[in-house]
Amino acid sequence: MAELSYRDAVAYGIAQEMRRDPQLVMLGEDIAGAGGVFKTTVGLLNEFGPTRVRDTPISEQAILGAAMGAAMTGVPVIAEIMFSDFLAVCFDIVANEMAKSRYMTGGQMSVPVVVRTANGGGSRFGAQHSQSVENWCMMIPGLKVVAPSTPADVVGLLAASIRDPDPVVFFEHKSLMATKGDVPEGEVIDELGQAKIVRAGTDATIVALAYMVPRALEAAERLAEDGISAEVIDLRTLVPLDTNAILGSVAKTSRVFTVEENPRLCGWGAEIASIVAQEAFWDLDGPVVRITTPHIPLPAAEALEDLAIPSTDRIVRTVKENLD
Amino acid sequence: MAELSYRDAVAYGIAQEMRRDPQLVMLGEDIAGAGGVFKTTVGLLNEFGPTRVRDTPISEQAILGAAMGAAMTGVPVIAEIMFSDFLAVCFDIVANEMAKSRYMTGGQMSVPVVVRTANGGGSRFGAQHSQSVENWCMMIPGLKVVAPSTPADVVGLLAASIRDPDPVVFFEHKSLMATKGDVPEGEVIDELGQAKIVRAGTDATIVALAYMVPRALEAAERLAEDGISAEVIDLRTLVPLDTNAILGSVAKTSRVFTVEENPRLCGWGAEIASIVAQEAFWDLDGPVVRITTPHIPLPAAEALEDLAIPSTDRIVRTVKENLD
């Protein structure tokens, strides 16, 4: 066991895979010489050299296009899009090309690309550098979507994503970068499509992702003080989605809450709420409740940003109100 | 009353507004000389001249950027993005710029742009020219989203969209182009955010949009033959969303079905299901059921495309199975 920061876990996980597979390459803006603007790729240039770890111009379409073309001709690629908001400038490659290539060609094409990107709020960067856009990718058939909340998950899910022959969008949360956690020694490999019950409980299921997981856990602690036993699920991957974990938990607790950092409309929690409302309807003892950032662009000022993103307080309050 | 095709209603509606507001201009690929690849802008160049109706290069970012910049300096603009799939090549302008400008500037900026685009399947165009992407826009705070199902709604909602000082994405459905309907004489103006109950019923609420509306209506007819009285709601606009209409109907019927052309994950129906499951939970007598295109890219071949998109048969079957 070694304690690593979430930030360092990224380079650690990539290094593990680049050692294993000498074909694996990566590209992105400022990832080589500078070790990434979030310092998530520090040391990789030194270990693997500039053929395998490569700085690019500000050309997100060219970056992801190159990743896709290389991947489909036998070279797996990790591509970095610096902030997830910038997926919008290369969304055609993400949504219309990578995702659809295998299906459109009747199964001829394989696109083993991992698109890593810094996601989420809490850094006072304002509306164009703070979005939680997992749903932008979840809604596109053909993309796998991963969003770890701990350093160990970063390493294990990165390995799983890299080894997956399908395109994966891997969301690294900016506000988790400095958090620390233990990562097992030796090769770490996890599996996509497996949620984790990070706290067991009986009265309510709280489904969370990434930065919202520690808040959901804190909220569960506080709810416990009030005699409410909340089960917390860290989804970890949105596609494939571990519906068994969700439905199993709801069967036990009969109540479900989602905690979403995204602005409300069509967030991942909407999908989960709809699945629960369809498939676990008869298990439910009360409404499915979504706790989300309101449907607004994110403000820059600390006071406002903190108000916008679901806080531990808001989770506690909402769960309590709804269980009364 | 005049009978118009859905296709002709577009040019009719635009002309009404261009006559009213001499500042209003439009731009897009092949919209002027050719009258649009879907022939939705025929006659506008002749009536309004090439200053106001203007062909552009294949530069979707430049098109929407120009629309936004003109709009925020006092010239309202209608911009065409030929196929809605191409929103991906200019998604930065749509999602990160137009939508956020007013909020980020503390209310200084107004962006009266209507982005018109041909949406949806049924034309055997394959995965890159057939998507239903209303949710791509619904999920972005700051965008209004409109998707009419009839010629009269095309005209009235176009007028409402054009007069709205906020950015609106206006989805015209390819498979409805040839359909016909009556449009009232004189100036036609509708209102955004008003759904329509297009068929009253008591046993189930079917919520549909655009191309799915006629199918939902047909399904309701057939269900009636089996003694099931279905209420059909045509949402018409996704943002603002007429939750009153939905919740009011569910209060009456106690059951709700969505019929979505989009691939399943994070479709507009997910949002509606989540609202119903939260706010109308105690009204419900059974699961909220979503009928969607499966979560796959759309295939080109007729036989497969028809299988993918919710058909009248599938709606009838699903409603029946679930009401049993």
Place this chain on the structure above:
Amino acid sequence: MNTEMFDPELMDYANRDPRLPSPVDEGNADLGIDLEQRLDLYERQQVLRQFEKRAYDMFLQNLVKGTSHLSLGMEAVSAGFGAAMRQDDYTFATYRGHAHTLSRGVDLGPVMAELLGRENGLLKGKGGSMHLTSVEHGMMGSYAIIGAHLTIANGAAWSAQIRGTDQVTVCFFGDGTTNIGAFHEALNFAAIWKLPIVFVCENNLYMEYTPIDLITAVPNPAADRAAAYGLPRIIVDGNDADAVYMTALDVIAKARSGGGPSLVEAVTYREQGHSRADPGKYRPKEEVEAWKGRDPIPMYHQRLLGLGVSEGDLAAIQQDVARRVDEATEFAKAGAPPGTEHLMTDVWSDGGAAWRN
């Protein structure tokens, strides 16, 4: 509102001055291409022409659903490049990709069947006319949204560079495509990484229904931009298979030997509308007529006659091709529509479409 700034020709493209082809460069008869190679070029053009004419008949019989974009009149470009490429090289094309697919040696039958949306189609009917792909032939896809495939083609070239093979990637696109952002990103990227790639702009003078010169800041949309990427200016007569072939040999050799990318502008013309739905009325009649007079195939036919080939030999080639096209048509028509089991396959590498457990 200031309307004076507009040219009246903006009101009616068909009444603009026509853009006429340059006269045939008969010097090209002396390019030193051997006759066998020339007969191959002739045959290639015949295949593309006859296949697409048949495809057009199929539309008229309503056997092709959806849309379809023909290269009639533009065959010399893909014939010339196809002949100059090595078997393991990579091709990337647009929705107007029938010719480029066939040029890589893909069987005619499955291509025709794909147009007809049949299960024996190249893509099982799942992709359609706009997405023809045959990985085993190095035909790495036809892409229907403008721009993206230039960047994807870079990736294939980068991969060859990384793997240390000397495969070359050839990426075809139209004049209209030079105005989209991805064009710029792709060219700069290829240049700085010295990728083994050839970008081929098939300048057919129109972006769909809009004359390219009205919407482009320079007269030659590709060639006049080459310098912005540190590349030489290359224009070739896209209706002359020999000229295309010689240029292709050059730029492919350069790429193969580590000399980096090239950008070639092949000037040509499509004889029909942009796509199935388009009668093509926005073009001056005189222009269409003039370019028909420069149809690459009769021109090449004449050249071969001049070089001593007999009408009989050429007729034999034509007839052989006609037979292959007939067979392909039969193959396609005999195909069934794709079975329902294909709907939910090929989304993921495991063959399925499951997004949940």
Place this chain on the structure above:
Amino acid sequence: MNTEMFDPELMDYANRDPRLPSPVDEGNADLGIDLEQRLDLYERQQVLRQFEKRAYDMFLQNLVKGTSHLSLGMEAVSAGFGAAMRQDDYTFATYRGHAHTLSRGVDLGPVMAELLGRENGLLKGKGGSMHLTSVEHGMMGSYAIIGAHLTIANGAAWSAQIRGTDQVTVCFFGDGTTNIGAFHEALNFAAIWKLPIVFVCENNLYMEYTPIDLITAVPNPAADRAAAYGLPRIIVDGNDADAVYMTALDVIAKARSGGGPSLVEAVTYREQGHSRADPGKYRPKEEVEAWKGRDPIPMYHQRLLGLGVSEGDLAAIQQDVARRVDEATEFAKAGAPPGTEHLMTDVWSDGGAAWRN
């Protein structure tokens, strides 16, 4: 894996050959700019310099949250353009937009308050450092995602053209921005529509932490691409306010009189890191030192002394600016954090944020 194709300098940018500034062109003392104008340029540069130094102090005191991008060392560009613009002209800038905002005459206090995230900020604290905007001053926004604002700026220019005003739009961006697709689309679009717009590339030699020459196919990322849009090649010394001012007068006059767009490359250097978090270690020391020796402000100070202005007069200007910056700082610090009521306003034109009834 073929690693030979890489230059060892790719391993450590700080050990590359430095890119040194050209020597001062003292001919610029003779440009015929009158002294009053020059004193105005001096004052403008002082405002930008002192304001941003103070902003930097505020970071160090942890009063500025989030990120922030300074133009220290680059002031001559926005001073020169700011002085040449008319009050009703439009400015578009990037996240590195403090200078361009102040150059339009926006009050210092609200700008500083915005950096501090206060309710009395220019954007009520909702936008932050990267989105400074003041519509009433023609400062039409600071945009934080590379590329988009070039296309949006076109729209403002198009609007002026449609409305028949002779307003000119000036759009600033960096060297790194020339490699994104939107740059290409915007330039072509401006050229074909002959828009009254000036694109100003502030080439500070770095795209964030990466030397621009390593990722760009041509040595001058903007100027060497001008021809691709039918535009003349214009490079100006971005550290010389006089040179910038004269160029600005030219290209703005051209735009105002219907002559269409220009693309100007102003070569300059940022004295500090890219943003708040960046110590800037990827740059050769010698290079940083050399450019510090070409700091636009002492250089301009010397020029004014040479033209007979007294140290006392310049000191008076400096002190007046210092007082204004102090006042702005007090104003900002006195601001409260934005009240919770601001969270749900300004999404829609009705002032609110409701997406449902």
